[in-house]
Amino acid sequence: MGHGHHHDHTQPDWAAMAPMLERQAEIAAPVHLQAATWLRELRPHPRLIVDAGSGPGVVTCLLAQVFPDAEVVAVDSAAPLLELAAERAARAGLADRVRTLHTELPAGLERLAPVDIVWAGRSLHHIGDQQAALAAFAEHLAPGGVLALQEGGLPTRWLPRDIGFGRPGLQSRLDAAEENWFAEMRAALPGSENVTEDWPALLAAAGLRHGGTRSFLLDLPAPLTHDARSHAMDVFTRIREALAEQLPADDLSALDRLLDPADPGGLRLRPDAFALGARTVHLGVRPGAEPPVA
Numbered sequence: 001m002g003h004g005h006h007h008d009h010t011q012p013d014w015a016a017m018a019p020m021l022e023r024q025a026e027i028a029a030p031v032h033l034q035a036a037t038w039l040r041e042l043r044p045h046p047r048l049i050v051d052a053g054s055g056p057g058v059v060t061c062l063l064a065q066v067f068p069d070a071e072v073v074a075v076d077s078a079a080p081l082l083e084l085a086a087e088r089a090a091r092a093g094l095a096d097r098v099r100t101l102h103t104e105l106p107a108g109l110e111r112l113a114p115v116d117i118v119w120a121g122r123s124l125h126h127i128g129d130q131q132a133a134l135a136a137f138a139e140h141l142a143p144g145g146v147l148a149l150q151e152g153g154l155p156t157r158w159l160p161r162d163i164g165f166g167r168p169g170l171q172s173r174l175d176a177a178e179e180n181w182f183a184e185m186r187a188a189l190p191g192s193e194n195v196t197e198d199w200p201a202l203l204a205a206a207g208l209r210h211g212g213t214r215s216f217l218l219d220l221p222a223p224l225t226h227d228a229r230s231h232a233m234d235v236f237t238r239i240r241e242a243l244a245e246q247l248p249a250d251d252l253s254a255l256d257r258l259l260d261p262a263d264p265g266g267l268r269l270r271p272d273a274f275a276l277g278a279r280t281v282h283l284g285v286r287p288g289a290e291p292p293v294a
């Protein structure tokens, strides 16, 4: 996974997904901004921030902007995504404070420790042994340092229950099918371990104090912008490919119509498409001297 070399069908081809990851993070920027602002309340003056599983660095750059005194390191196992992260940082005038580190996490963090903030945005669930990875993240935090774990929330809805063709409830069925895909993806990871996804409990088991959990709403009402529609098309294209074997024929036909750019009922043109979802962030604080709140 993410190594860029061997691709089995259960693991995402991260480099190929680069444009989608970039657009997805750009669309969710208001959500990430709220989460980062919350983090800043707890830890106002970090010197070193690690974006663990940064992908193309959209959130890396946002963190560098929210924390203007900090150095931010984008860490990822997909080298092409780190190149994009570095290019993005240069375009944003952040090249002096944004670095990249190519490594297969959880290895490699010892080269950066002690870290004031580790941000792990939907990356932990791509690591086989999540508890071991959390322990490694925790170990490399400075005393009082914070691990911000973005996991869970609510899957994004793009369409009403009844879209005017096919059987109503398509999105619920896609969510259910995606759960199967997710379970297969996890099972196929090297060193895969099942854990109960009680994130605060997993943070505690890694030796961190639970610093709070909050969910942030992604709420883009209809009509969607061109970029948001493009992202919706990406999402449904990926679903169509990944879940083709699981879905009944009528749902596949509905997906084909949604993906037809010329169909007035398709995601590109239909007026009622929206984006509504939620991202949950759990904070774990390393015990020790915590800096005074500014």
Ligand SMILES: C[S@@+](CC[C@H](N)C(=O)[O-])C[C@H]1O[C@@H](n2cnc3c(N)ncnc32)[C@H](O)[C@@H]1O
Pocket: 001, 002, 014, 021, 025, 052, 053, 054, 055, 056, 058, 059, 075, 076, 077, 078, 081, 103, 104, 105, 106, 120, 121, 122, 123, 126, 127
């Ligand atoms: C779903 S993407 C999230 C990207 C970014 N954090 C965001 O929220 O936009 C997951 C990222 O984690 C990276 N990743 C997965 N497993 C990894 C590992 N073991 N070490 C480093 N990066 C990893 C992938 O290459 C990918 O860029």
